[in-house]
Amino acid sequence: EAGVVQSPRYKIIEKKQPVAFWCNPISGHNTLYWYLQNLGQGPELLIRYENEEAVDDSQLPKDRFSAERLKGVDSTLKIQPAELGDSAVYLCASSLAADTQYFGPGTRLTVL
Amino acid sequence: SQQGEEDPQALSIQEGENATMNCSYKTSINNLQWYRQNSGRGLVHLILIRSNEREKHSGRLRVTLDTSKKSSSLLITASRAADTASYFCATVSGKTSYDKVIFGPGTSLSVIP
Numbered sequence: 344e345a346g347v348v349q350s351p352r353y354k355i356i357e358k359k360q361p362v363a364f365w366c367n368p369i370s371g372h373n374t375l376y377w378y379l380q381n382l383g384q385g386p387e388l389l390i391r392y393e394n395e396e397a398v399d400d401s402q403l404p405k406d407r408f409s410a411e412r413l414k415g416v417d418s419t420l421k422i423q424p425a426e427l428g429d430s431a432v433y434l435c436a437s438s439l440a441a442d443t444q445y446f447g448p449g450t451r452l453t454v455l
Numbered sequence: 456s457q458q459g460e461e462d463p464q465a466l467s468i469q470e471g472e473n474a475t476m477n478c479s480y481k482t483s484i485n486n487l488q489w490y491r492q493n494s495g496r497g498l499v500h501l502i503l504i505r506s507n508e509r510e511k512h513s514g515r516l517r518v519t520l521d522t523s524k525k526s527s528s529l530l531i532t533a534s535r536a537a538d539t540a541s542y543f544c545a546t547v548s549g550k551t552s553y554d555k556v557i558f559g560p561g562t563s564l565s566v567i568p
Contacts, residue, residue, distance in 0.1 A: 347497070376556075378558075383560070383561075383563075384560050384561070385459075385543050385545075385558035385559050385560045385561050386498065386543075386558045387558070388556065388557070399555070434497055434498070436497075436498075442486065442488075442503055442547075443488070443500045443503060444490075444498070444500060444545075444556070445500070446490075446497030446498040446499070447497050448495075448496055448497045449496075449497055
């Protein structure tokens with residue numbers, strides 16, 4: 344069984360540029376999460392989907408961040424425009440329920 | 456506010472020794488999970504313990520939960536160099552259809568060969 348796939352693995356951009364991350368969850372997992380992880384810290388939830396519905400986006404900075412999950416499968420997280428403080432690892436995870444989450448390898452974003 | 460707090464922040468032990476990490480939380484939970492993260496990788500689920508359970512085992516891992524003290528511990532017995540990683544607790548709480556999952560800041564474990 345394939346795991347959670349994320350792309351790209353690494354991204355370097357200049358500030359004020361847009362950037363997008365893509366996630367393909369494990370087949371059949373209806374719950375999808377996007378997390379932000381700073382160095383030496385635990386993951387912080389940005390948004391959680393149940394199928395196509397965003398059920399928790401309270402921590403998503405909506406002025407510059409947006410996300411979508413078309414057809415309840417793949418998801419894209421976008422930042423526009425990126426700021427220096429957005430440099431972090433962006434993790435995607437999926438699950439069948441809130442019990443066990445399966446994480447992708449993450450996308451390491453560097454904003455110069 | 457952060458729900459889970461791991462202790463210690465960093466731990467260095469010799470191979471073969473036991474490693475104990477603690478997690479404290481503030482509000483009532485449905486379950487508590489432990490994850491491992493190797494450098495540059497995503498998190499891997501280790502074990503889940505429900506609020507009505509007190510202890511669970513999985514291989515060399517032993518997790519305890521004390522809901523009266525709002526704390527959990529993860530014990531890794533007979534540690535190996537490959538156990539070197541960061542370990543996170545995640546609390547799952549809430550009474551609505553969608554539980555809230557919050558990760559702690561993690562414990563960085565170094566196992567010296």
